[in-house]
Amino acid sequence: MARLKDLLLEDSPGKRVLMLGNEAIARGVFENGIGVVTTYPGTPASEIGDSVSLAAKDAGVYMEYSTNEKVAVEVAAGAATSGVRALVAMKHVGVNVAADALMTLAYVGVRAAFIVVTADDPNCYSSQNEQDNRYYALLANLPMLEPSSPQEAKDMIGYAVEISESLELPCIIRTTTRISHTRGPVTLGKILKPNLKGKFTRDTKRFVMVPANARIQHKVLLEKMTKTAEISEESPFNFVIREGKSGIGIISSSAAYNYVLEATDMLGLDVSILKLGMTHPLPKNKIMEFMRQHNKIVIVEELEPYLELQIRALAKDSLNIQIHGRADYPELFPKYGEFSTRTVIEALGKILGKSPPIDFKEIDRKYAEASSILLPRPPILCPGCPHRASFYVIKKATGGKAVYTTDIGCYALGIQPPLQIGDILICMGASVGVASGISKAIEEDVIAVIGDSTFFHAALPGLVNAVYNNHNFVLIVLDNLTTAMTGHQPHPGTGVTGTGSPGRRVLIEDVARGCGVEYVRVVDPFDVEEAVQVLKEAIQHEGIAVLVFRSPCALLVTAEKRRKAEPIIPAEILSEKCTGCMACIRLIGCPALVPSNDKVVINDALCVGCMLCSQVCPYNAIVKAKGEDQP
Amino acid sequence: MKELNIVLAGVGGQGILLASQILGVSAVKEGFNVRVSEIHGMAQRGGAVVSHVRIGEKVYGPTVLEGNADVILGFEPLETLRNIKYASEKTLIIISKETIVPTGFSPEPVLYPNFDEIIEKIKIFTEKLLVVDALELARRAGSAITRNIVLLGALAANGILPMKNETLKDAIKELVRPAYLEMNLRAFELGYEAVKK
Numbered sequence: 001m002a003r004l005k006d007l008l009l010e011d012s013p014g015k016r017v018l019m020l021g022n023e024a025i026a027r028g029v030f031e032n033g034i035g036v037v038t039t040y041p042g043t044p045a046s047e048i049g050d051s052v053s054l055a056a057k058d059a060g061v062y063m064e065y066s067t068n069e070k071v072a073v074e075v076a077a078g079a080a081t082s083g084v085r086a087l088v089a090m091k092h093v094g095v096n097v098a099a100d101a102l103m104t105l106a107y108v109g110v111r112a113a114f115i116v117v118t119a120d121d122p123n124c125y126s127s128q129n130e131q132d133n134r135y136y137a138l139l140a141n142l143p144m145l146e147p148s149s150p151q152e153a154k155d156m157i158g159y160a161v162e163i164s165e166s167l168e169l170p171c172i173i174r175t176t177t178r179i180s181h182t183r184g185p186v187t188l189g190k191i192l193k194p195n196l197k198g199k200f201t202r203d204t205k206r207f208v209m210v211p212a213n214a215r216i217q218h219k220v221l222l223e224k225m226t227k228t229a230e231i232s233e234e235s236p237f238n239f240v241i242r243e244g245k246s247g248i249g250i251i252s253s254s255a256a257y258n259y260v261l262e263a264t265d266m267l268g269l270d271v272s273i274l275k276l277g278m279t280h281p282l283p284k285n286k287i288m289e290f291m292r293q294h295n296k297i298v299i300v301e302e303l304e305p306y307l308e309l310q311i312r313a314l315a316k317d318s319l320n321i322q323i324h325g326r327a328d329y330p331e332l333f334p335k336y337g338e339f340s341t342r343t344v345i346e347a348l349g350k351i352l353g354k355s356p357p358i359d360f361k362e363i364d365r366k367y368a369e370a371s372s373i374l375l376p377r378p379p380i381l382c383p384g385c386p387h388r389a390s391f392y393v394i395k396k397a398t399g400g401k402a403v404y405t406t407d408i409g410c411y412a413l414g415i416q417p418p419l420q421i422g423d424i425l426i427c428m429g430a431s432v433g434v435a436s437g438i439s440k441a442i443e444e445d446v447i448a449v450i451g452d453s454t455f456f457h458a459a460l461p462g463l464v465n466a467v468y469n470n471h472n473f474v475l476i477v478l479d480n481l482t483t484a485m486t487g488h489q490p491h492p493g494t495g496v497t498g499t500g501s502p503g504r505r506v507l508i509e510d511v512a513r514g515c516g517v518e519y520v521r522v523v524d525p526f527d528v529e530e531a532v533q534v535l536k537e538a539i540q541h542e543g544i545a546v547l548v549f550r551s552p553c554a555l556l557v558t559a560e561k562r563r564k565a566e567p568i569i570p571a572e573i574l575s576e577k578c579t580g581c582m583a584c585i586r587l588i589g590c591p592a593l594v595p596s597n598d599k600v601v602i603n604d605a606l607c608v609g610c611m612l613c614s615q616v617c618p619y620n621a622i623v624k625a626k627g628e629d630q631p
Numbered sequence: 632m633k634e635l636n637i638v639l640a641g642v643g644g645q646g647i648l649l650a651s652q653i654l655g656v657s658a659v660k661e662g663f664n665v666r667v668s669e670i671h672g673m674a675q676r677g678g679a680v681v682s683h684v685r686i687g688e689k690v691y692g693p694t695v696l697e698g699n700a701d702v703i704l705g706f707e708p709l710e711t712l713r714n715i716k717y718a719s720e721k722t723l724i725i726i727s728k729e730t731i732v733p734t735g736f737s738p739e740p741v742l743y744p745n746f747d748e749i750i751e752k753i754k755i756f757t758e759k760l761l762v763v764d765a766l767e768l769a770r771r772a773g774s775a776i777t778r779n780i781v782l783l784g785a786l787a788a789n790g791i792l793p794m795k796n797e798t799l800k801d802a803i804k805e806l807v808r809p810a811y812l813e814m815n816l817r818a819f820e821l822g823y824e825a826v827k828k
Contacts, residue, residue, distance in 0.1 A: 003805045018652075018659040020669070043671050125670055149691075182693035183655045183667035258691035265689060266696075341696045363697050367716040370752040373744045374713055379643065379678030380735035410676060417738035487671070562776075565810075585740045591677055594732050595740040605766060605775045606644075606731065 008055040011191040019186040021179045024150040025089070025117060026051030027186065028157025030059050034087050034113065035194035036079035037063045038072035040457065041486035042091030043126035044180040045119035049089055050487055053498050061194055065489050065498040068428070068457040069094035073101040073116070080114035080170075081207065082198035085161060089117040092133045093427065097458070099136070102170070106140045107217035108207050109168040109224070112198070113161040116142075117173045119180045122255075122302050122338035126177075126485075128408065128427060130336065132304035137172050137280035141221050143228045144172040144280035145237060146254045150184040152277065156237065158189070163231060167224050172280070176302065178255040178338065229281040237277025238286055244270040248352060249294035251287070251307060253279055256300045256339050263344035267354045282310055291319055298351055299325035302339050324351050380413055383592040384554030384608035387411045389525035390478050391419040392588050392612065393549070394447060396528070397535040402445035403438055407431040407459075409451035410485045411478050418589045421449065429458025436462070436471040445539050446473035453483035453491040455508055460515070466544050467516040474538045474545045477508050478525075480553040488556060512546035519545035526551055528615050558608050570607035570625050571614060573600055577621035584613045584622065634687030635793065636695040637786075640714040641706025642731045643680045646779030649806060650704070651682040653783060657794045657802040658686045668693035677735075681714055686793065702791055704782055706765070707731055708749045718756040725785055726753075727765035729778065761785070761826065768821040777811075777818035784822025796823070 007017050008027055019027065025048050029037055037056065039049030049065060056063035062079075066072035069090040076086035090098065095118050102116065118136070121127040137144035143163050147153040153175060160171040205213050232238065246269070252260045253276040264271055274290045276282065291297055291311075299308045308325040315323060326333040332347035333339075342360060349356045381388045391414045394404070406412055406422035407430065415422035424434055435448035450459055455477050463475065483489040490496040495505025512520045519541040523531045531549065538545035561568050570592070580598040584590075592607035593600050604625070614622040637654065639647050648669050655667040668683040683695045698719045705711025705726040718724065732743050753760065763785045769778040780803065787796055800816060807815045 016659060016662075018655045018665065018667075046671070177670075178668065178693055181669045181671055183652065183665070183669070184693075185659050185664060255692075258693070261691045262689075262696070340694055341692050345696075358696070358698050360697060363716055366755050370712060370715050370755045373748060373752060375709065375733045375741060375744070376736045377642065377679040377709065377713075377733035378735045379676040382644070382677055413676065413735070416735040420738075485676075563810075582740050586738060589734050589738075591732065591734045595742065600740075603731065605729070 004051060005054045005058070008051060009058055009191065010188065013188055013190045015188045016185050017188065018183050019150050020047055020183050021147070021150040021153045021175060021181065022047035023051045024154035024186045025157060025173070027188065028154040029061065029087055030055065030191055031154070031189045032158050032161045033085055033192040033194045034161070035061060035084040035196045036076055036086040037061060037088070038066045038076045038086070039089040040066055040069045040072055040094055041483050041489045042094050043486055044121055044177040045089050045091045045094070045117065046486040046489070047180070048117060049498070050489065056499050059194070060196065062196065063498050065491065067492060069098040070101050073098040073105065076114060077101065077105050077110070079198065080110035080112050081108070082200040083111045084196055084198040085113040085194065087115040087117065090119070091127065092118055092120040092131055093127060093129065094118070095133055095136055097428065102136070103140050104209050105170055106142050107209055107214055107221055110164065110170060111168065113164040114170040115157065115160045115164060115173060116170055117175065120174060120176045120303070122176055128425065130303065132306060133174055134279060134306040135304065141225050142170055142172050142280070143167070143231070143278070144174055145277055146174050146279050147179055147277065148254055148257045148275070149179070150182060150186050152237070153179060154186055156277070159237065163228070167228060169224055169228070176255050176338070225281060229284070232278045232281050232283040233285050235278040235283065238283045239275055240290060241273050241275055242271065244272045246270045247295045248272070248298070249274060249290055249296070250298045250300060251276065251290070251311065252300040253277065253307065254302065256302050256344070259339055259341045259344040260300050262341045263348050266341070266345055266357055267349055269348065269352065269354060276307065279307065282307070284314055287311060287314060288319070291315055291321060294321065296322045297324065298348065299323065300333070300344060300347070303335065305335070378416065380416060380591055381410065382554050383590055383606045384557065384610035385410070386480055386525050386549070386551035386554065387414060387478055388419070388588055388590060389528065389551070389610070389612050390476065390549045391421040392616070393525050393528055393531040393535060394421050394449070394476065395419060397532045398445060398447060398539070402447045403442065405431040405435040405438065405446070405448045407450040407454050409454055411449060411451055414449070416589070418586050428454055429462055432459045432462030432466060432475060435473045435475070436466045436469070439471050439473045448473055448475045450475065450477055452477060452479040452481065452493050452508060456492050456506070460511070463512070463517070463544070464515050470543065472543055474535065474547060476547045476549055479508055479548050479550040481550070482553050482556055484553045484555065488553070508548050509546070517544050517546045519543070522548040522550055524551050525549040526610065526612060554608055554610065569609045570604040571602050571609055571611055571622050572625035573602055574621050574623060575599055577619050579619055581618065584617050587616045588612055634685070634690060635791065636700045637684040637702045637704060638695055638700045638714050638717045639682045639684065639704045639706065640710040641680055642710060643677045645680070645706045646776065647680050647682050647706060650779040650783055651684050653799065653802045653806055654684045656805060657798045660798050660801065661794050663793065664688055664690055666690050666693045679710055679713055702786065704786055706778070706782065708746055709733065709744065712749050712752055715753055715756050720757050722757045723759045723761065723789060723791065724753055724757060725761045725763060725782065725789070727763055727778065727782060729766040761789070763822065763825055765822065768825060769818055772818035772821050773814035777815050780815045780818040781822035784819040785826045788823045788826035
């Protein structure tokens with residue numbers, strides 16, 4: 001971590017270092033005098049905020065983890081309308097939350113640079129959907145840049161600052177997982193100290209969006225976009241590379257561009273490539289000129305046919321050339337998932353009549369044979385995870401017979417066998433609203449589970465709604481005292497700010513009481529007996545009951561022990577007592593419990609000694625190991 | 632050097648991302664172009680994790696093409712097999728003996744496939760196999776958490792990396808906590824020696 005902080009702040013222009021795409025974006029913050037950075041953590045965007053957080057104090061940058069993306073946009077917008085450069089980062093679905101603010105912020109514009117980074121997640125590596133946020137630029141009428149490498153990600157921050165300030169408009173930077181989570185060499189630029197002394201100059205007609213003003217500002221926005229189109233034509237990030245002689249041109253952007261470069265090398269294609277880095281508005285003249293110079297165009301892009309629809313529309317009336325892409329080859333360029341170099345090699349090979357130098361079919365055939373003994377390995381709750389205890393408690397208290405709404409976070413993994421708690425999962429905070437609706441529709445008990453950070457993010461309106469409208473269910477807040485899934489960021493319930501200063505701690509139980517919930521209890525889920533009792537009682541309560549299951553994330557606990565050089569003592573199974581009934585595995589499914597010679601043993605490289613298994617073993621065969629394990 | 636493609640495969644929590652980062656940082660220190668792909672977030676929680684490290688002038692994309700890995704550094708036998716499509720008959724497979732039984736997909740206890748059977752399946756792709764007892768060596772170095780560095784030592788000992796051992800160790804120094812440095816350097820040596828013997 002010390003290394004990363006140094007890299008973020010080091011004022012040695014020209015030095016070449018390895019950086020994650022998201023770290024490069026954070027470096028861009030410090031090189032461009034950005035004074036306010038806000039975010040809500042979400043993969044694949046999390047490391048942007050986390051990196052800024054490490055170095056913000058030293059650099060004189062104000063950084064915060066806001067309670068959600070809408071608040072993050074509003075905080076950053078307040079700074080940028082007051083003349084302080086601001087950046088806000090979020091994952092793709094975060095923009096849905098922030099969209100209300102963003103759509104109208106486009107009308108009023110900004111006075112200093114305002115950058116929105118959206119990190120999309122093709123293939124849903126860590127997301128509930130794979131929406132293509134490039135359409136937000138079209139919808140909001142905002143300029144958009146799409147980097148293809150960590151270097152470009154950093155360089156585009158400077159360019160976005162320039163565009164944003166010349167137009168007084170927010171600028172969107174759209175990455176994908178393969179940009180945000182790729183490390184590559186980055187050449188550092190000069191550090192520019194932020195100016196945090198802004199000034200809010202009153203301009204009611206511009207900043208107060210009552211209908212009469214909004215009608216006018218909409219026109220102002222559209223005029224600005226005409227200027228933005230001119231900028232896009234001249235943008236150094238829209239360029240032609242490899243001017244080939246075959247008459248074939250390829251148009252691409254973002255991660256797909258990298259695959260195009262490698263695929264054309266592999267296939268030995270003599271093609272020109274138009275690389276688009278500023279993709280809203282598109283450089284229409286530049287694209288037309290490129291198309292005129294070629295007789296065949298292939299458009300290569302992941303997810304939605306964002307470029308293709310616009311480019312086909314451009315060519316439709318005036319050009320008589322062949323355009324290929326998803327429209328005519330949907331099986332080669334799937335609209336779902338992510339591409340790879342193989343996707344593009346196979347697609348270009350088929351479309352342009354070149355056979356790939358690698359026999360992929362043979363690889364697939366051999367892999368089918370080799371992988372016949374493979375077992376799936378989905379992500380799981382970690383050994384020692386308090387959520388495992390919580391789900392065991394919930395299952396025990398309800399007999400698995402209730403309907404369980406769940407939410408976004410590690411605890412979504414509770415759907416897996418043997419615990420299987422989680423019947424519907426939509427988006428941040430939805431466990432609460434959906435539970436309200438289900439409780440109106442069915443006779444059975446309804447249990448909603450939500451994480452601590454998610455509770456603050458989006459559960460409050462749902463909870464107030466449930467109390468106000470007399471809904472009847474139990475809301476269990478799984479409070480592991482951190483935002484675990486995205487890398488252990490603080491939240492209001494931790495009482496620590498984004499830059500590690502003390503903040504005012506907001507307790508979930510106080511919030512619940514303040515919202516009018518009459519039945520509120522805090523329990524430790526590792527105290528299984530007590531927690532089961534409390535949950536049974538809560539179910540009997542007429543109206544909304546809120547239970548806070550509080551126990552720190554196991555990863556934090558073990559990290560803390562390692563830091564203090566304290567031993568991590570695993571559990572041990574007394575083989576003379578173990579009957580091999582496998583109850584422990586069938587009841588809690590911890591990865592550290594391993595069947596071996598008709599009994600169960602503990603994998604002591606995984607076990608962190610939470611001792612949940614000892615509470616479920618019918619033969620009392622599980623105890624703390626004697627002696628000290630290594631740190 | 633034309634291009635070097637390394638696939639690191641294992642289970643979330645085994646230190647794969649750190650190992651990849653050490654390779655990437657040391658490559659940049661020696662002036663190479665490099666791409667490292669990582670998977671973070673939910674995919675990381677005890678699930679199958681794979682990371683790609685690509686070194687070479689014409690490397691653009693972050694991921695290795697099927698059949699194009701020079702080395703697969705396998706942190707876990709099943710995960711090595713899961714990623715075997717990146718191998719060809721020229722690929723070297725370095726495989727750690729540490730097994731982690733997968734869970735989360737069956738309500739019943741899961742029996743891990745026989746190690747020799749996994750090796751047989753890997754041999755459908757390549758005969759170039761090197762088995763390392765990384766967990767045991769890591770414990771000898773001081774802690775199971777250094778298994779990733781043991782494997783880096785084993786990789787370095789094969790002489791495939793264009794980076795010097797000293798540069799790799801410099802990267803380790805930069806990236807691990809000072810309190811664990813000695814333990815990790817010991818792990819590197821143990822992995823290196825295990826192969827050299």
